Amino acid sequence: MSITVSFSELCDTIARALQVERARVTAETSSATLHEWDSLAHLQVLLAVEKRFHVRFETAEMPSLASVRHLAERLGVRVPS
Amino acid sequence: MKEVWVLPTSTLGPLGPSLQQQLLDRGIPSTVTVTPYGEFDRELLDPGSRYNRFRADLTVLIPDTHDLLAPAFEAPITTTDRERTELVDHAVARVSAAVYAASRNSKEVLLCNGTFPPKTALGFMGGDRRLSPATLVFAYNDRIAALGAENVNVTLVDYAGLVLAEGYDRWHDPRLWAHARMRLSRDGVDALASALARVAAATERQPCKCLVLDLDNTLWGGVLGEQGIDGIQVGGEGIGAAFVTFQRELLELRARGVLLAIASKNDHDDAMRAIEHHPGMLLRRHHLAAVQIGWQPKAQSIRAIAETLGFSTNALAFVDDSAHEREAVRQELPDVAVVDLPADPADYVAALRAFETLDVVRVTDEDRARNAMVVAEGARAQLRESSVDVEAFLRSLEQVAVVSAVDDATIGRAAQLSQRTNQFNLTLRRLDAASIRRAIDAGALALLLRAIDRLGDSGLVAFALATRGTQTGSWELDTFVLSCRVIGRGYDTALLSELVGRLRNLGCSELSARFVPGPRNSVCATFLADRGFVALEPNAYHLDLRKSDVTFPDYIVVRRESP
Numbered sequence: 356m357s358i359t360v361s362f363s364e365l366c367d368t369i370a371r372a373l374q375v376e377r378a379r380v381t382a383e384t385s386s387a388t389l390h391e392w393d394s395l396a397h398l399q400v401l402l403a404v405e406k407r408f409h410v411r412f413e414t415a416e417m418p419s420l421a422s423v424r425h426l427a428e429r430l431g432v433r434v435p436s
Numbered sequence: 437m438k439e440v441w442v443l444p445t446s447t448l449g450p451l452g453p454s455l456q457q458q459l460l461d462r463g464i465p466s467t468v469t470v471t472p473y474g475e476f477d478r479e480l481l482d483p484g485s486r487y488n489r490f491r492a493d494l495t496v497l498i499p500d501t502h503d504l505l506a507p508a509f510e511a512p513i514t515t516t517d518r519e520r521t522e523l524v525d526h527a528v529a530r531v532s533a534a535v536y537a538a539s540r541n542s543k544e545v546l547l548c549n550g551t552f553p554p555k556t557a558l559g560f561m562g563g564d565r566r567l568s569p570a571t572l573v574f575a576y577n578d579r580i581a582a583l584g585a586e587n588v589n590v591t592l593v594d595y596a597g598l599v600l601a602e603g604y605d606r607w608h609d610p611r612l613w614a615h616a617r618m619r620l621s622r623d624g625v626d627a628l629a630s631a632l633a634r635v636a637a638a639t640e641r642q643p644c645k646c647l648v649l650d651l652d653n654t655l656w657g658g659v660l661g662e663q664g665i666d667g668i669q670v671g672g673e674g675i676g677a678a679f680v681t682f683q684r685e686l687l688e689l690r691a692r693g694v695l696l697a698i699a700s701k702n703d704h705d706d707a708m709r710a711i712e713h714h715p716g717m718l719l720r721r722h723h724l725a726a727v728q729i730g731w732q733p734k735a736q737s738i739r740a741i742a743e744t745l746g747f748s749t750n751a752l753a754f755v756d757d758s759a760h761e762r763e764a765v766r767q768e769l770p771d772v773a774v775v776d777l778p779a780d781p782a783d784y785v786a787a788l789r790a791f792e793t794l795d796v797v798r799v800t801d802e803d804r805a806r807n808a809m810v811v812a813e814g815a816r817a818q819l820r821e822s823s824v825d826v827e828a829f830l831r832s833l834e835q836v837a838v839v840s841a842v843d844d845a846t847i848g849r850a851a852q853l854s855q856r857t858n859q860f861n862l863t864l865r866r867l868d869a870a871s872i873r874r875a876i877d878a879g880a881l882a883l884l885l886r887a888i889d890r891l892g893d894s895g896l897v898a899f900a901l902a903t904r905g906t907q908t909g910s911w912e913l914d915t916f917v918l919s920c921r922v923i924g925r926g927y928d929t930a931l932l933s934e935l936v937g938r939l940r941n942l943g944c945s946e947l948s949a950r951f952v953p954g955p956r957n958s959v960c961a962t963f964l965a966d967r968g969f970v971a972l973e974p975n976a977y978h979l980d981l982r983k984s985d986v987t988f989p990d991y992i993v994v995r996r997e998s999p
Contacts (some may be wrong), residue, residue: 395449401615406622415612
């Protein structure tokens with residue numbers, strides 16, 4: 356089953372997992388720019404995205420998915436320019 | 437706002453928001469703090485730790501045996517016997533210290549026991565008790581169970597059982613262990629949060645004191661009023677066995693201190709005979725703290741049971757297979773908890789176990805003795821008339837009566853109703869399809885009523901047959917039956933009213949009718965008199981259609997399928 360993911364839905368999910376305002380999550384957001392995105396929050400983001408979009412990340416890629424842009428690329432979501 | 441602390445031995449941060457939500461769903465607002473990986477002992481034992489600087493309302497200890505006994509889990513073959521013994525001793529000492537600290541800092545403590553590894557490097561040698569880590573988990577669980585018994589504010593949570601029920605592989609996610617030292621999967625986290633919230637709610641709540649049970653299709657299969665004591669299904673193989681399993685579960689609840697009572701729409705004496713003498717029944721009269729069997733609305737029976745037992749109705753839970761009865765009780769008595777029984781009786785036990793109002797975390801001696809006390813007292817308070825608003829309930833059902841003349845497709849059901857109905861049966865005539873056919877051919881009017889409402893379709897539930905009398909314009913009510921499934925919902929009046937209307941169109945000016953008393957049909961003894969029929973002599977009635985009519989109930993909508 357493949358589902359179409361919109362960039363905005365992805366940001367919604369990330370914001371909810373991080374428990375931050377939706378407006379603070381943009382294409383440029385990452386664990387480096389947002390102090391709430393710590394290692395525990397990262398786990399929440401990964402689990403929320405997996406559940407919401409029916410994907411399963413490999414252990415090796417988990418650390419590198421700590422930015423909106425990387426998650427979008429991994430899900431094949433076009434990032435608005 | 438409840439201050440909740442969760443102390444796991446591995447990473448379990450995602451449990452926090454999930455547990456907070458599950459507690460809120462059960463009416464418990466909270467703030468949940470989960471301590472990070474590796475902080476279990478320090479948070480609990482260091483007087484200056486964050487945990488010890490605040491007083492907690494609820495502390496959840498989740499010492500995972502995967503962590504406590506890690507060498508035996510990960511390397512069962514290379515771990516020596518001596519190491520195995522030391523591992524258990526050390527784990528018990530660690531957890532004892534943790535429980536001691538938590539029980540002093542926190543009002544309530546939940547202690548999770550240890551889970552078993554279904555698969556280890558032992559492979560098919562896992563059954564070897566000298567090598568298997570499972571042996572160690574058994575020993576460890578035995579010893580920490582004592583901690584729960586020693587401390588009044590410590591409740592042992594059977595975490596091992598939860599993981600078994602959910603499935604070990606679904607519960608765990610090895611990727612997350614590698615990535616973040618977290619053992620549980622997303623599903624595992626959510627299932628654990630839900631179970632912990634259930635236990636936490638149960639430690640606060642007054643548990644349900646009495647289960648009020650229906651009889652037909654709840655304690656046995658079938659309808660006693662239609663099938664008789666030999667026809668109901670309980671005991672033996674097949675569906676009867678499912679009801680026995682359910683009754684056994686009820687008796688276990690009773691042993692735990694839950695009183696059992698009956699609220700049933702049935703003939704009282706017949707029902708008591710089935711309870712006392714049916715060979716398949718496990719539940720007997722002496723198990724029951726109160727019994728209400730009759731034709732009154734169930735809400736009224738439940739109130740009477742509460743009064744007899746001296747409880748308020750919010751201490752009661754109601755168990756019935758009928759969605760109608762459940763809905764009626766929900767509307768009339770919103771504080772009575774209602775168990776939604778599933779369609780298949782084999783699933784009844786699971787539904788009861790999922791019903792959180794029955795959750796208890798420990799059983800006291802008083803609980804065990806409660807049944808004996810109540811039954812010994814034999815207190816049977818006088819029933820008080822209750823002000824149940826039946827009509828509001830009936831109106832809310834949005835009932836529809838589909839009335840049609842009996843035809844070839846439905847004549848079999850008409851005969852079945854005539855032969856099987858013992859309770860609401862005015863004349864106790866037993867007609868087969870051939871005699872109904874002959875009557876119709878001779879000009880009789882035969883009607884069937886199908887009952888539908890917003891909760892579902894009850895099917896063809898009432899049958900009436902009126903035959904032409906010897907004089908022009910005079911008719912006789914030969915048969916009038918209503919399935920006991922729908923007694924008390926106004927369909928009897930609806931069918932009589934519709935019959936009278938159609939007879940008038942056929943030129944009928946007077947209708948005579950009889951009530952033939954039998955062993956079980958007292959429910960309809962006053963039916964004719966109550967609807968305006970005039971008694972000429974005992975049990976013989978007459979209605980003058982030129983002067984009187986039978987009013988159609990205004991809470992039922994009629995649909996006519998054929999002229």
